[in-house]
């Protein structure tokens with residue numbers, strides 16, 4: 001039987017591939033993302049992360065097993081420590097002012113993501129929360145996982161890659177997929193459709209998010 005997560009990805013192949021093979025991915029591996037593009041990306045992504053952590057909180061609340069809550073709690077600890085300090089150091093290196101870090105003008109794709117994550121949390125449905133979290137982490141592992149690739153010198157580029165291709169992250173994405181497979185397969189058709197719709201919106205937004213940081217450069 002085809003895995004639920006494999007079916008979901010196949011249904012969204014066009015947007016998935018466009019995001020995975022995006023110009024941003026090519027440039028970050030070459031250490032060649034222009035500074036203004038990287039600044040725009042990280043400023044908007046910091047606003048994404050805020051709602052993302054809130055959605056992880058909802059996954060902890062709605063999960064059907066204690067083991068799953070532990071897994072998400074450990075993941076939340078990583079994002080709010082290692083990943084958060086990366087943002088702070090990268091903002092320092094890129095000269096991002098305090099107001100831009102805390103209260104930037106929110107772009108349309110970022111707002112779209114914030115709305116999507118709020119909708120998923122408000123659904124109170126574990127499968128819907130999982131669908132959005134799985135896209136965000138699986139798609140990032142998919143682009144960042146290039147065995148043997150040489151890392152760029154600048155930590156702003158290199159560490160954004162290694163945050164998304166290290167062993168712990170790979171294990172977490174594998175677990176996320178198994179979790180969504182398990183919950184999706186046990187769910188009724190209506191819940192599966194709802195989770196699929198969240199998955200679809202998330203993949204389209206990942207593509208739009210990469211696209212929009214180049215608009216105007």
Ligand SMILES: Cc1ncc(CN)c(N)n1
Pocket residue numbers: 045048136137140206209
């Ligand atoms: C938009 C987006 N999507 C996914 C990730 C991976 N955590 C992220 N940082 N930003």
